[in-house]
Amino acid sequence: MDFIPSLEWITNPTVLARQFMAGLSNGALLFLVAAGLSLIFGVSRIINFAHGAVYMLGAYFAWTVVGAASRSPLAFAAAIVFATLASFVFGVLFEMLFLRRIYRSEQAFQLLVTFALVLILGDAVRLIWGREENSGLVPAGLEGAVRIFGVVMPTYRIFLIAVGALVCITLWRVLYRSRIGVLIRAATVDRDMLKALGVRTDRIFTLVFGLGCGLAGLAGGLSVPIVSVGPGLHSQVLIEAFAVVVIGGMGSFPGALVGAFLLGQANAFGVLAAPALAIVLPFLVMTLVLMFRPLGLFGRPD
Amino acid sequence: MSARLALILIAASALLIPAFAGPFWVFVAIEVVVFALYAVTFNLLFGFGGMLPFGHAAFFGLGAYAVAVLVKKAAWHPLLALGAAPFVCAAAAAFVALFCVRLTGIYLGMLSFSFQMLLYTVIFKWYSLTGGDDGLSGLGIPGLLGTPAALYYLSLAVVTVSLLFLWRLAHSPFGKALQAAKSNAQKSAAIGINVALHRGITFVVAGAFAGLAGALFALANQSVFPGWLNWTASAVPIVMTVLGGMHSFVGPIIGSAVYVVLQTVLTGYTEYWALILGALVIGIVMLMPEGIMGYFRG
Numbered sequence: 015m016d017f018i019p020s021l022e023w024i025t026n027p028t029v030l031a032r033q034f035m036a037g038l039s040n041g042a043l044l045f046l047v048a049a050g051l052s053l054i055f056g057v058s059r060i061i062n063f064a065h066g067a068v069y070m071l072g073a074y075f076a077w078t079v080v081g082a083a084s085r086s087p088l089a090f091a092a093a094i095v096f097a098t099l100a101s102f103v104f105g106v107l108f109e110m111l112f113l114r115r116i117y118r119s120e121q122a123f124q125l126l127v128t129f130a131l132v133l134i135l136g137d138a139v140r141l142i143w144g145r146e147e148n149s150g151l152v153p154a155g156l157e158g159a160v161r162i163f164g165v166v167m168p169t170y171r172i173f174l175i176a177v178g179a180l181v182c183i184t185l186w187r188v189l190y191r192s193r194i195g196v197l198i199r200a201a202t203v204d205r206d207m208l209k210a211l212g213v214r215t216d217r218i219f220t221l222v223f224g225l226g227c228g229l230a231g232l233a234g235g236l237s238v239p240i241v242s243v244g245p246g247l248h249s250q251v252l253i254e255a256f257a258v259v260v261i262g263g264m265g266s267f268p269g270a271l272v273g274a275f276l277l278g279q280a281n282a283f284g285v286l287a288a289p290a291l292a293i294v295l296p297f298l299v300m301t302l303v304l305m306f307r308p309l310g311l312f313g314r315p316d
Numbered sequence: 317m318s319a320r321l322a323l324i325l326i327a328a329s330a331l332l333i334p335a336f337a338g339p340f341w342v343f344v345a346i347e348v349v350v351f352a353l354y355a356v357t358f359n360l361l362f363g364f365g366g367m368l369p370f371g372h373a374a375f376f377g378l379g380a381y382a383v384a385v386l387v388k389k390a391a392w393h394p395l396l397a398l399g400a401a402p403f404v405c406a407a408a409a410a411f412v413a414l415f416c417v418r419l420t421g422i423y424l425g426m427l428s429f430s431f432q433m434l435l436y437t438v439i440f441k442w443y444s445l446t447g448g449d450d451g452l453s454g455l456g457i458p459g460l461l462g463t464p465a466a467l468y469y470l471s472l473a474v475v476t477v478s479l480l481f482l483w484r485l486a487h488s489p490f491g492k493a494l495q496a497a498k499s500n501a502q503k504s505a506a507i508g509i510n511v512a513l514h515r516g517i518t519f520v521v522a523g524a525f526a527g528l529a530g531a532l533f534a535l536a537n538q539s540v541f542p543g544w545l546n547w548t549a550s551a552v553p554i555v556m557t558v559l560g561g562m563h564s565f566v567g568p569i570i571g572s573a574v575y576v577v578l579q580t581v582l583t584g585y586t587e588y589w590a591l592i593l594g595a596l597v598i599g600i601v602m603l604m605p606e607g608i609m610g611y612f613r614g
Contacts, residue, residue, distance in 0.1 A: 061370075061422060112598060121421065122368055122554060122562070123601045129551045130601075133594030141588065253433060253547065260426055290441055297434040304427040305415040 023286055031165040033282040039171040041278025042178025046233035047251055048258035049185060049270040050226030056202035056265030057222045058117060060124045064131035066252025068227045071104065072097040072234025073243045074139055077148050080238065090153035094235040101231020106224035113223065114216060132248070140245050150238035170239060177236060181229070182271060189267055198222060202265055203314075257296040261303050263313025272311055330472060334465035342464040346471050346536045348576045351556065353475045354529040355568035356482055357522040358553035363562040364486050365518045366498030367416070370425040371432025372526060372553055374412075375405045377545025379527025380534035381439060384452040389445065394457045394535055398474075401531035402524040409523025410516075417515040432545060440542045453539035471532045478525055479569075485521065486565055494518055526553075555597055561609030570608055 023029045051065045062068075079093035080086075108131065116123050151157075156170045189195040200208045201218050209215045233251075241247065258277050262269025277296055284292030303310055333345045354376055361367045382404040386397035412431050416424050439446045446452065456462045461470065485491055497504040497511040505511050534540045543549065552575075553568070560571025578596075583589045604611050 055422075059422070061425075112602070115602060119601075119605065120562075121425075122362065122558060123605065125368070125370070125425075126551070126554060126558060126597050127601055129548075129554075130594040130597035132548070133590040133597070137588045137591035137594075141591075249547075256426070256429070260430070264422070264426075293441055294434065294437050297430055297437055301427065301430040301434050304419070304423060304430055308419055308423045308427070 021287060028165060029286070031163050032167070033286060034279065035162070035165060035167050035171065035175075037279040037282030038275075039174045039178075039278075040281060041274045041276075042174045043233050043237060044254055044258055044278055045178055045271055045274035046181060046229050046236075047255040048262070048274050049182075049267065050229035051255050052259045052262070052265055052267065052270040053198070053222055054226040055259065056267075057198060057205070058113070058219050060113065060117075060128065062223075062226065063125065063128040063252065064135065065226070065230055065255060066248035066250075067132045067135040068101055068105065069230040069234040069237075069251050070139065070243075070245075070248040071135060072101045072231025073238055073241070073247060074143055074234075075100045075231065076235030076238045077150055077243045078143075080150055080153075082148060082150060085151050085154045085157075087153045087155050093238070094232065097235030098228050098232040101234070102224045102228030104231075105227025106220055108227075109220045109223040114219065117219070136245060136248070145245060147242040147244035149242050152239040174236060181232070185267070194218075194221075254296060257300040259310075260300045261310055263310030265314070266310070266312035269310055269312035334468055339464045342468050343536065344576060344580050346464075346468050347533070347580075348573045349468075349471045349475045350529050350533045350536065351552070351576055352569040352572040353478055353532075354526055355553040355556035355560070355572045356479060356565070357526040357529070359557045359562060359565075359568045360482060360486060360518060361522045362554075362557060363564075363567075364491060364498065365494050365515055365522075367515060367519070368421075368425050369416075369428035369550075371428040371430070371547070371550050372522075373545045373547075373549035374428070374432035374435050375409060375523040375526035376530035376533075376553075377432075377439070377540075377542075377549070378408055378435060379405050379530030380540040380544055381446060381452075381530075382527065383531040383534045384455055384540040385445060387455050388452050394455060395461070398528075398531050398535060402528040405527025405530075406520050406524035409520045412523070413516040413519035416519060417512045429547065429550070432550060433547060436542060436545045436547075439545065446542070449542065451539055451541035455534055455538045455540070457535060467536050471536060474528065474532060478528060482521075482525065483565055490514065490517075555593070557607075558597075558605075559600060559607055561607030561611075563606065564609040567607055567609040574608065 047065065047069055051062055054060060054062050054065075076093035076097035079096050080089045084090070112127055113124075116127060152168075152170045156173050159166045159168050160172060161167075162172065187195075189199060197208065197213055197218055198221075200213075201215060201222075205215050208218075234247075237243075254277060258270060258273035260273075261276060262271070262273030277299075280295055280299070281292060284295050309315060330345075330349075334342050337345065357375075358369075358372050361369060361372070379401040382401040383394065383397040386392040386400060387394050392400070412428065416427055419427060440448060442448070457467070460466060493504065493509045494514045497509055497514055501511050530544065533544075556571035556575050557568045558571070559574055560569065561567030579589060579593075582592055586592070600607070606613075
């Protein structure tokens with residue numbers, strides 16, 4: 015393995031800015047996936063192994079609406095909205111039908127049920143959409159590149175960063191400035207106390223699982239123009255989202271944001287510095303965090 | 317039917333399999349035996365020790381790759397490599413255990429998961445040593461021991477001895493202390509049980525025997541693949557354990573037999589085996605959470 019770093023790019027401001035922006039756009043997508051994963055864990059203490067599979071489902075939903083050849087911005091917008099809403103509904107149904115019965119069961123059961131969903135969704139997309147790798151087009155108006163901070167960046171990447179920032183601000187406002195946000199955050203601290211105070215916590219659990227799945231579906235939909243949509247899409251995303259959530263602290267919203275930013279940057283610069291090492295890096299960091307600081311950057315003990 | 321009679325019948329039929337079955341079913345039988353050991357090592361951690369690692373496949377895969385690398389790159393005899401694999405895995409498990417035993421619940425599971433992914437990525441990328449995506453093949457045992465029947469008897473013998481050892485361990489004072497620590501760690505510590513040490517030793521033993529199972533499977537397959545230690549592979553022993561019944565030593569063994577035979581039969585009819593398995597897993601968790609053993613005990 016080639017683990018020897020090359021660092022001649024470090025004095026080149028254009029390269030630095032380019033990698034920074036690339037990392038930012040990857041981090042934006044990662045944030046959408048990881049924030050949902052972290053919210054779900056925070057409230058229900060369930061590690062959703064199917065989170066990557068829901069992301070993949072969102073990508074297929076969006077691809078079905080927009081197709082392989084359309085550049086229409088309207089169709090694209092419809093595809094994104096559909097992917098988000100359909101994933102939200104899927105999450106709500108799955109929570110109500112299965113997950114809610116096992117919140118008090120052995121942790122292994124919760125793990126197995128979300129894992130079973132990975133197996134089922136993996137085969138379901140093969141049955142419905144086939145084995146091919148599909149790709150979408152960047153919609154009109156977002157294709158090409160723009161010059162920003164002296165760097166030429168694909169417009170779509172800038173769009174992803176903007177969407178990530180928008181969702182982040184919206185989520186922050188919901189979580190920290192609304193009644194339902196107060197309830198969600200209270201549920202992450204002490205769900206039993208919340209229930210004792212008369213709050214219908216079962217609805218909060220359903221809502222949060224749906225919300226998390228909706229965010230994953232949104233990220234999946236947004237990825238259609240930049241990834242190939244196939245049955246293997248879910249794995250890499252899940253693992254990276256796990257790394258983000260562990261680094262940031264499981265159940266922490268700011269943790270997901272900072273973790274996604276850090277991992278996005280680490281990937282972008284790691285590829286330059288030491289390609290072979292870059293692939294190992296997320297797991298190395300994740301392992302080191304769990305070894306020496308299991309609560310991550312912002313995690314709270316139970 | 318008494319338990320003794322049942323044991324004799326099972327032992328007799330296990331010994332006679334190669335006499336009646338063709339090479340295909342002999343291989344299936346090897347898989348049942350090997351995965352029975354693998355699932356029991358998981359249940360030692362989970363059912364007896366109260367630890368739920370999400371990445372137990374790391375040790376199964378490491379054992380398999382230890383054999384493959386020793387045979388292909390260092391020209392060891394396969395049987396010698398088989399003997400060495402559990403020690404490689406015990407060393408790795410001891411390192412992970414140093415950090416794992418202090419963690420509880422989900423954090424322990426995640427560290428085990430994370431370690432597995434680290435190992436998986438290194439094996440996947442280190443092409444010159446591990447063959448990367450292609451894995452390593454050509455690991456056959458030379459001579460008479462390389463026939464399917466001989467491989468079966470080898471696996472059966474190794475697994476039987478290992479299971480007897482693990483059974484003794486689980487039912488020894490050590491095992492009782494481990495179970496006490498599972499149900500109440502604080503109380504156990506108060507009566508003088510070194511909880512971290514018990515968990516750590518269990519982790520090492522489980523890792524070593526999971527590695528032995530992986531090493532046997534590598535020799536039976538005559539090849540190894542990185543998918544054996546990918547994250548999805550870690551669910552297999554968990555499914556087997558829950559299927560058979562996690563509150564019993566025998567449960568995972570039955571779970572392995574049912575799982576492997578079901579998989580073999582179903583993949584002959586449909587390519588959507590994962591879909592059926594997923595539905596089956598949800599059904600078991602919802603309808604018979606104590607598994608097959610629990611069902612028959614009533």
